[in-house]
């Protein structure tokens with residue numbers, strides 16, 4: 001293949017990944033700067049640090065595929081939809097948000113874009129995703145379901161029950177464990193009595209992949225591989241992906257002063273920050289600084305506009321309280 | 328007597344019982360982390376060590392059965408849930424095992440197990456982090472359910488729960504943790520199954536649960552200025568229920584509003600209403616009125632959250648209707664706003 005075309009393709013792919021990662025970072029930083037103004041009255045679990053996974057997997061998925069996730073769902077919401085209008089309206093509790101402000105940061109969805117739901121009770125979307133994958137298989141529609149969950153969810157019985165059913169029935173589903181080593185403030189060493197998650201999962205009838213890279217492109221490639229595998233074999237793929245949570249579990253601040261995790265750990269990961277790493281890679285791929293700056297400016301504008309729009313918008317009217325309870 | 332906050336009162340009760348009885352231990356997600364369940368488990372790890380105060384995996388169902396097993400073999404566990412919504416994962420153990428284990432073994436076993444769960448409104452918590460569910464637990468024979476409101480009751484009822492040889496569910500409202508009041512220093516038990524008369528009055532009985540007592544007291548202060556004298560009763564114990572105190576009050580006033588911190592449908596309020604009808608129908612001068620959550624999932628956004636939850640104003644308006652009063656001007660009154668106490672996110 002001619003090297004020029006290879007370079008072009010890599011540039012395009014990496015720009016696409018950067019766009020998504022940068023959007024997440026920018027939206028989350030916007031929230032961080034303004035959270036104290038107390039207008040976004042919704043508990044937020046930031047995705048900062050996790051951008052490579054959200055951007056990489058979402059870029060790998062096809063438009064018809066479906067996603068489920070957790071309360072730490074800003075990343076996949078933004079990477080999947082690339083929209084910020086409804087997102088900020090929801091965070092501000094305003095009419096026109098995903099659920100007119102009724103659902104808040106912890107339960108985002110974008111049904112029209114295949115983000116089928118996220119939930120704030122740990123592990124609850126796992127069996128739902130398996131059922132959705134079953135329906136897709138029955139209907140032979142070629143859709144793959146991607147279910148995102150944290151390392152804490154592994155400890156819930158429902159995780160193992162769901163994995164078992166998915167493997168038993170050989171369903172088209174990607175299990176994506178976003179492992180930040182923590183459940184709130186408690187490290188895995190104080191919660192898990194086994195040596196290797198992947199070694200256990202390898203005993204199930206599925207493909208297992210482990211990675212701790214923060215490079216969106218690497219995650220993207222793994223995502224493609226997983227999709228190919230799952231589509232060609234109709235077997236689940238389990239991706240165990242490590243990352244580092246930069247800020248407190250819920251809220252917008254650093255929390256190293258509480259000494260439950262060392263700041264050194266953060267610094268090690270930050271040296272591989274997914275957004276900065278991706279930017280540098282683009283420069284190495286001979287993308288011009290000016291082009292990057294322009295892309296970044298556009299995203300910043302999009303975020304600022306959506307944010308200001310949400311500030312100006314109205315709260316839902318009283319009747320909305322009773323809406324959308326029964327079909 | 329000294330002044331303690333509700334969180335300190337709970338903490339003191341647990342500390343004193345753990346000191347008194349080495350069989351008592353406390354566990355649950357986040358119990359020993361630096362936030363210490365809104366401060367209610369402060370000092371326990373340092374004082375009693377990690378065998379008697381520990382965190383758990385995210386395994387509510389298993390850790391509930393674990394509590395049953397430990398109780399069967401002579402320990403006295405206290406299991407903590409930072410949100411009652413997470414306790415829902417353990418209903419199988421709770422309803423199929425714990426509640427009927429003594430029954431199943433022909434009375435040979437006792438289950439001295441305490442389950443603490445934080446309930447109610449926080450800050451934009453919406454529908455998965457804000458439930459109360461007292462009627463669900465109280466529905467099940469074999470479980471006891473308590474909802475202390477004041478710091479003094481929090482201490483006395485917690486001690487009673489720990490010493491009780493039955494499973495007791497303690498439902499603690501998130502906002503009550505900041506409430507302060509006089510609390511006796513020496514350990515004491517407040518008997519489970521006794522109601523408390525928070526305010527004596529002659530015109531109308533308000534039976535309120537948990538946070539609704541704070542709202543009822545505010546309503547009573549305002550109504551007093553308008554020559555209406557409310558009697559407020561806090562059942563404190565949902566199951567068993569001290570009907571006698573409720574009936575005596577309603578027989579005296581002839582009017583009753585039940586302000587339950589929960590949904591109304593098939594709720595604790597329905598239960599009290601039915602029992603009042605069965606026991607003192609002829610003393611009622613007006614039908615029993617129930618106040619509770621809107622019949623919807625809890626919305627996150629503030630203006631709708633304000634409509635979802637009843638408050639002092641809801642109570643005042645119902646009192647006006649019952650006693651045929653004209654509408655009181657409330658524009659000069661200040662009501663509870665949680666912004667003064669805490670801002671999010673949890």
Ligand SMILES: Cc1ncc(C[n+]2csc(CCOP(=O)(O)OP(=O)(O)O)c2C)c(N)n1
Pocket residue numbers: 072120121122123149150151152153154180182183184249356385387413416
């Ligand atoms: C069933 C359940 N138990 C407890 C909680 C409280 N809780 C919220 S997030 C969390 C930690 C989850 O950790 P993990 O799955 O690793 O996700 P992360 O927050 O690290 O993304 C816990 C214990 C909950 N939401 N649901």
Ligand SMILES: [Mg+2]
Pocket residue numbers: 150151152178179180181182183184
């Ligand atoms: Mg985690």
